[in-house]
Amino acid sequence: MWKPDRQSKKPLYEQIADHLEQRISYGEFPPGSLLPSERKLAEQLGVNRSTVILAFAELRSLGIIESRSGSGTRVSQYKWGATPKHTPNWKRYAEGGSFLPNVPFLRRIREALNQNPTLVDFASGELSADLAPMDEIASLMRGHHYTSYLGYDNPQGYTPLRQALEKYLVKYRDIQTTESSILITSGSQQSLFLITQCLLSPGDAVAIEDPSYCYSLPMFQSAGLRLFRLPVDRDGVQPEEIRNLYKKHRIKMIFTNPNFQNPTGTVLNDERRNKLLEIAAELGLPIVEDDPYSLTDYAGVPRPPLKSMDTTGSIIYIGSFSKIAASGLRIGWMVAPNSIVERLADARQQMDFGLSVIPQQVAGQFLKSEHFEPHLDRLRMQLLYKRDLLIEALQKELPDLIQFNIPQGGHHLWCKLVPAVNDAKLLEESIKNGVVFVPGSVYGSDSGFVRFTFARAKAEDIGPGIAGFAKALRELIH
Structure with missing residues (x-):
């Protein structure tokens, strides 16, 4: 500016x-x-x-x-x-236009960060520079000869990257697939955009978690979809409501984030996983599984995705590099039946003629390199360290004014404030005190909830950032 x-x-x-x-x-x-x-x-x-x-x-x-x-x-x-x-x-x-702008809170957060980059950022979902594999990727780029062909590539994505993902999905996510069933996208949001625009029609009803990242994405409303809630508690989404929603509203698709859910950090337990798959198979409903955080499991033992248990071909599986490596590469992927991949690849080709080849080559090399597993180990360790700093700061600054369950992976801490306060006033007061966060109402919850993301903030800023938030909260309460 x-x-x-x-x-x-x-x-x-x-x-x-x-x-x-x-x-x-x-x-x-x-x-x-x-x-x-x-x-x-x-x-x-x-x-x-x-x-x-x-x-x-x-x-x-x-x-x-x-x-x-x-x-x-x-x-x-x-x-x-x-x-x-x-x-x-x-x-x-x-x-005008049919594509809606971002929700006001997210626009206000972006405006505040643009005006004052020194704000402690508990809102952004991307990794901080120290968590990204910058040196490893730079080393790969120096030692690898990239293609001299810079024309349009296969609309499904760079073939060697899809082949690398085929091996990655078997090894790390226990998903058996082939390169022809993989579509490369620019990230999870493009995957969701293609699904909402191409596989659903205005007026269709879909089930999403409550609270859910999907509430923060105007693309669902822009597509004219009717959103119905599936409650989330400390054991994940409650699947029993799906039958009622199907009877009342004829829902056509289920969107879920079962591992370290955004924003709550919960993990869907085994009983509910089986129940969700059973009900979806009984009703012939497709499930869209967004799985960006599984490999951040702090114990290093990631929970298997629903897709690994899918025996009926009911699940579209979405993954991304953004939460485990580098958001700037803009590499995501989707695993789906080949007919769906071809349909969405055709639509994406109409939008942008395909992704840049070079980031896809970098991503493919990184997945196959000796650097990938050590990076994941370091990422888990540093995320755990930042999570603990955040919890320690909250317990010090707000011991009686905040409640939360401690996540065992992911980037987020979902908190309930005691007592609840006005979201807009709390955000503005926090900005004055040098910190931003995402109010819970962005994700469909009532006022009085906040999401702190600890992957973006520097470790040394977490304590001062929570002190600024605590000051803002106390000023509103008193």
């Missing part, structure tokens, strides 16, 4: 006025569009409000903007007396 140069001889207000005039001339703020308020712009630029007031006054004197009491400051429709022309109503376009 642009900031005025405090070392420049030009006054700050003139720099701001010039910058805004340039953005207006580029069409970023078309005629008639609303500018940020003086207070908000001052916060974004790190200046006093009086400086922004002077900048606005300069632009008003040139006829570039106009202010009206109660309606804010807008770009003039008749700048410099020019003949008015018809400008597209970009605001209407931005608010």
